[in-house]
Amino acid sequence: MGKTAYTERIPSIDCFRGFTIMLMVTVNYLAGINIVPAALKHASEILSQTSGLNFTVTDLVAPSFMFIIGITYKLSFEKRVEKNGFSATCYDFATRYLAIAGMGAFFTGASALVEPKEAVGAWGVLEAIGAAGLIALAFVRTGTAVRFIAGLALLGGWQALLEKVLDVAKVASSAQGGITAIMSWGGLMLIATAMGDIFIKAKGYKLPFAAIGAALLGGGLIMSLFFTASKHRVSASYVLISLGIGSLCLFAFHVFLTLTKLRLEPLRWWGKNPLLLYLIHMGLLGITFIPGNEGWYVNAPPWSAALQAAAFVGVLFIIAWLLDKKRVYFKI
Numbered sequence: 001m002g003k004t005a006y007t008e009r010i011p012s013i014d015c016f017r018g019f020t021i022m023l024m025v026t027v028n029y030l031a032g033i034n035i036v037p038a039a040l041k042h043a044s045e046i047l048s049q050t051s052g053l054n055f056t057v058t059d060l061v062a063p064s065f066m067f068i069i070g071i072t073y074k075l076s077f078e079k080r081v082e083k084n085g086f087s088a089t090c091y092d093f094a095t096r097y098l099a100i101a102g103m104g105a106f107f108t109g110a111s112a113l114v115e116p117k118e119a120v121g122a123w124g125v126l127e128a129i130g131a132a133g134l135i136a137l138a139f140v141r142t143g144t145a146v147r148f149i150a151g152l153a154l155l156g157g158w159q160a161l162l163e164k165v166l167d168v169a170k171v172a173s174s175a176q177g178g179i180t181a182i183m184s185w186g187g188l189m190l191i192a193t194a195m196g197d198i199f200i201k202a203k204g205y206k207l208p209f210a211a212i213g214a215a216l217l218g219g220g221l222i223m224s225l226f227f228t229a230s231k232h233r234v235s236a237s238y239v240l241i242s243l244g245i246g247s248l249c250l251f252a253f254h255v256f257l258t259l260t261k262l263r264l265e266p267l268r269w270w271g272k273n274p275l276l277l278y279l280i281h282m283g284l285l286g287i288t289f290i291p292g293n294e295g296w297y298v299n300a301p302p303w304s305a306a307l308q309a310a311a312f313v314g315v316l317f318i319i320a321w322l323l324d325k326k327r328v329y330f331k332i
Contacts, residue, residue, distance in 0.1 A: 009272070010200075011263065012254040013071060018270030018320075019253075020065045022313070024125075025281040027058045029312050033305045034298055045172040045232040051225055055238060059231040062125050062176070063188060063242035064249070065274070066132060070192020071250065073133075075200060077140050093137050096331075100275070101130025107282050126278075128176045128185045135186030136193055144197040151190030155236040158183040159227060168233060177234035184234040191216075191243055199250065205258065210251040217244025269320035276323070276330035277316055284312060 030036045043056045080089040104126025135154075139147050158181065162168060171177050177184065199209045220229065220240030229237040257264070270277060300308065323329070 012257050014271035015264045015267040016250045016253045017068045017274055018267035020061060020068060021274040021277055022270050024061045024065055025316060026313055027061055028285060029309055032298060033300055035302055035305055045230060047169055049228045051228055053224055054228050054230045060242055060245055064246045066129055066188055067192045067243060067246035070189045071196035071199060073136055073193045074140060074196055097130045097133030101127045123174050123176045123178045131182040132185040132189035136189045139190055144194045147190045148194035151187040154183050154187030155239055159236040162233060172232035181234040184239055188239045188243060195247055205255055206251060213244050213247025213251060216240050220244055269324040272329050273320060273323050277320055280319060281316060
């Protein structure tokens, strides 16, 4: 844990990061309530589907969070190198992402105690982030174009494995595609680091960044005509669509903040402590999911579900505000 100077932060990135983590904890809470519409929950995998779109808005939240991590990956690495040197920074980043994966494994193991069947083969968001961060570390000192192309190559290789080698049903049965899908998540992170270079270096409204983001989205949609865009498969089309939407959302935040001069402080509170808030929300979810609470949570009526969700997010809002007020920003 450490303190970071407020002026070192990039407002649009903090706001988008805060927006994604707030969405992530909200949809995770709503996912367990029966009354919530299917459109606001993760899509069910359709194994017979060979093309088209098979995801919901909720399925775009996790890749958007990983995307925003990738956006600042290279910048964070180089700042750390200036302070601690190259070897020490590599060690710090490796241990950081191993720790993130380890925390994910802990929560996955804890969930197995509550829902053994659902936890079989589970590979959560934190494990995926940890693995992708280690892959990005191997390429961090390469050029922007190299990382972009390497990311596309990983996505292409993963899609080929899905089509020709792997059992799609087994991959889709695991959250985040299981451990084998680290190729795809790694590809997402690498492309995000390259997009980070473009975003940070571009001036004004950063139109080149938006144009490349639109190209990624268009490429993913075209690819979905041949390969299903699915979160469960972590297919290349799904990742490209997620990257494109994430890029355009970040661009929208940048343009909005530039034009209005607003600060959107509540979102920035969340954006400065995303990992800690995510971990706290996992603990709160663990309490919520205690067996025997179906009456007040799983089968809650609309008014009760709305109040519970508001209270859940409200607690995290207070924590985010207090941490920012004390200028404490949690980092591994």
